[in-house]
Amino acid sequence: MSAASSATPVVGVIMGSSSDWDVMQHAVAMLKEFGIPHEAKVISAHRMPDQMFAYAESARSRGLRAIIAGAGGAAHLPGMVAAKTIVPVLGVPVPSKYLRGEDSLLSIVQMPKGIPVSTFAIGEAGAANAALTAIAILAATDDQLAERLQAFRARQTQAALDMTLPA
Ligand code: RP5
Numbered sequence: 001m002s003a004a005s006s007a008t009p010v011v012g013v014i015m016g017s018s019s020d021w022d023v024m025q026h027a028v029a030m031l032k033e034f035g036i037p038h039e040a041k042v043i044s045a046h047r048m049p050d051q052m053f054a055y056a057e058s059a060r061s062r063g064l065r066a067i068i069a070g071a072g073g074a075a076h077l078p079g080m081v082a083a084k085t086i087v088p089v090l091g092v093p094v095p096s097k098y099l100r101g102e103d104s105l106l107s108i109v110q111m112p113k114g115i116p117v118s119t120f121a122i123g124e125a126g127a128a129n130a131a132l133t134a135i136a137i138l139a140a141t142d143d144q145l146a147e148r149l150q151a152f153r154a155r156q157t158q159a160a161l162d163m164t165l166p167a
Helices: 018-033 049-059 077-082 102-109 124-139 143-161
Strands: 013-015 036-044 066-072 090-095
Touching: 013 018, 013 049, 013 077, 013 124, 018 036, 018 090, 018 124, 049 066, 049 077, 066 077, 066 102, 066 124, 077 090, 077 102, 090 102, 090 124, 124 143
Parallel strands: 013 036, 013 066, 066 090
Antiparallel strands: none
16 A cells, blocks of 8 residues: 555654744645655653653554654754664754754764664754655655655756746
């Protein structure tokens, strides 16, 4: 069955706080645009570690095929979730109040060898691209979804070709 037509979520979008939503909504919007069954929830690494582990441990058996995890500051969430599941984890550094998300980026990207977190750009571009990568993972076994992803790329190409500059 096509992942896009599954009734149960195949992509999980989690974030450390509701304050991350402004950024992480861009991942959810992209998943919605492609009609990918997904779930979105707050899972805080340091405020609800037991729930974080339970989420990661059950992810694969619940049918999740990718987890997009966004967090800011000392952003442990993506790495700790990745430590507890072999479902691919896509980390989104959320801009932080004092260090503009550079702390988030370095926290997420510098995983020691053996437990990978695919790390994206700081902010909404990272969130949207994490969703596009999750879609590409699903498209590897879903020809219909692959065609729609190709069409999405083609629309961007055409938009760039149509760009004009002031005379
Ligand atoms: C992290 O701390 C969250 O991911 C968020 O980016 C940051 C601030 O959280 P709040 O204080 O806004 O809840 O855990």
